[in-house]
Amino acid sequence: AVEVMAGRFRGCLVGGLMGDCLGAPFEGEPRASPTMLNTYFKRLNDPNLKVPYKPYTDDTAMMRCVALSLIEEKGYVAQDMAKRFVKEFFAEPKRGYGSNVVDVFAVLRATKFRDVYSPAAMQFNGRGSYGNGGAMRVAPIALFCHASTEQELVDTAKDMALLTHANRLGYNGAVLQCLAVHEALHTPKNDLNCVIFIENLIKKMKKVEQLTKDDIIDEGEEPFVYVKKLEKVLELLERKESIDRDQVEDELGVNISAHESVPTAIYSFVRASYPIPNIEAENEFQRTLHYAISLGGDTDTIASMAGSIAGAYYGMEKIPENLQRHCEALSEAVEQADQLNSTCVKDRTTA
Numbered sequence: 001a002v003e004v005m006a007g008r009f010r011g012c013l014v015g016g017l018m019g020d021c022l023g024a025p026f027e028g029e030p031r032a033s034p035t036m037l038n039t040y041f042k043r044l045n046d047p048n049l050k051v052p053y054k055p056y057t058d059d060t061a062m063m064r065c066v067a068l069s070l071i072e073e074k075g076y077v078a079q080d081m082a083k084r085f086v087k088e089f090f091a092e093p094k095r096g097y098g099s100n101v102v103d104v105f106a107v108l109r110a111t112k113f114r115d116v117y118s119p120a121a122m123q124f125n126g127r128g129s130y131g132n133g134g135a136m137r138v139a140p141i142a143l144f145c146h147a148s149t150e151q152e153l154v155d156t157a158k159d160m161a162l163l164t165h166a167n168r169l170g171y172n173g174a175v176l177q178c179l180a181v182h183e184a185l186h187t188p189k190n191d192l193n194c195v196i197f198i199e200n201l202i203k204k205m206k207k208v209e210q211l212t213k214d215d216i217i218d219e220g221e222e223p224f225v226y227v228k229k230l231e232k233v234l235e236l237l238e239r240k241e242s243i244d245r246d247q248v249e250d251e252l253g254v255n256i257s258a259h260e261s262v263p264t265a266i267y268s269f270v271r272a273s274y275p276i277p278n279i280e281a282e283n284e285f286q287r288t289l290h291y292a293i294s295l296g297g298d299t300d301t302i303a304s305m306a307g308s309i310a311g312a313y314y315g316m317e318k319i320p321e322n323l324q325r326h327c328e329a330l331s332e333a334v335e336q337a338d339q340l341n342s343t344c345v346k347d348r349t350t351a
């Protein structure tokens with residue numbers, strides 16, 4: 001059982017890396033045509049193709065910080081994680097970060113990490129960011145907490161997101177993405193039921209989105225945004241006619257807001273578990289990335305989040321090697337997955 005988990009841990013981090021690297025060339029560009037994307041994947045899959053690697057972006061840069069902090073600290077330590085984000089950003093600022101999150105890094109540094117949560121809380125006139133930057137980096141938490149209680153997983157994902165994303169939609173998007181990776185990790189292979197997968201997430205998000213006394217939402221604002229989005233995912237799955245890209249964009253969204261990208265990534269994973277018109281991919285993992293990218297918009301982030309979920313379900317064994325080798329720092333993703341796995345295993349045996 002431990003070995004099966006090892007393949008899934010690797011699949012998750014490598015899947016996230018691949019979605020980021022392979023999706024990044026399309027981020028914010030007009031939606032790529034079906035022919036263009038079929039050619040793109042065919043070419044990358046050619047074992048004779050020698051191309052320089054595709055660089056990762058902020059999504060992976062931050063995910064690596066999350067993984068390394070959990071490994072080094074053997075748990076979530078807010079100060080350490082915040083310091084890693086800041087150090088990473090100032091070392092390589094040109095990885096394509098969101099335009100507002102960079103202010104959080106600057107204030108964290110200027111205030112010497114005195115209160116690591118307050119700079120994020122000041123974003124957007126005190127409402128906090130609802131960008132998808134918390135969600136895009138959360139996968140290592142699902143791995144680290146894979147045997148923890150649901151509450152522990154939810155709380156850790158939320159706290160980690162709060163370092164940069166204090167808006168309820170921002171951190172709840174991270175919680176949902178974390179729950180989706182966790183659900184995938186625990187779904188027996190060849191046993192994915194798309195409807196049940198989404199229904200389980202709806203059940204969990206109903207608890208998460210229940211308002212508590214700390215939650216600030218505007219009058220008339222919908223409190224169950226993610227539950228509603230997941231219900232839309234169910235509707236899209238149940239509709240008999242084929243769903244076109246415009247419908248997905250209109251109903252789920254494909255942009256840098258957490259609530260307009262996390263449900264889309266989850267939908268990409270479940271939808272790609274069976275064939276999709278105009279997508280030439282036998283391999284379900286590859287089909288997931290291909291489909292996520294085909295939706296356009298925030299392609300690196302949506303493909304990365306979908307890739308983490310798909311990788312956690314299908315495992316490393318299912319990920320085409322020819323595609324892997326195009327991604328920057330592939331071996332480090334594998335190494336971090338193994339370290340996260342042995343940290344958890346050790347914790348379990350010494351407990």
Ligand code: R7I
Nearest residue numbers: 096097098099100101124128129130131132133256298301
């Ligand atoms: O969320 P974040 O880290 O950005 C991640 C995205 C991914 O697509 C990456 O691949 C990278 O390209 O960026 O960074 P933030 O700056 O916190 O949020 C991103 C953007 O979301 C902001 O620059 C705003 O345009 C938008 N946004 C908001 N707009 C209005 N009001 C986020 N929160 C708000 C808001 O409250």
Ligand code: MG
Nearest residue numbers: 057058059300
């Ligand atoms: Mg990016």
Ligand code: MG
Nearest residue numbers: 097098099256
């Ligand atoms: Mg951006």
Ligand code: MG
Nearest residue numbers: 027298300301
């Ligand atoms: Mg992006």
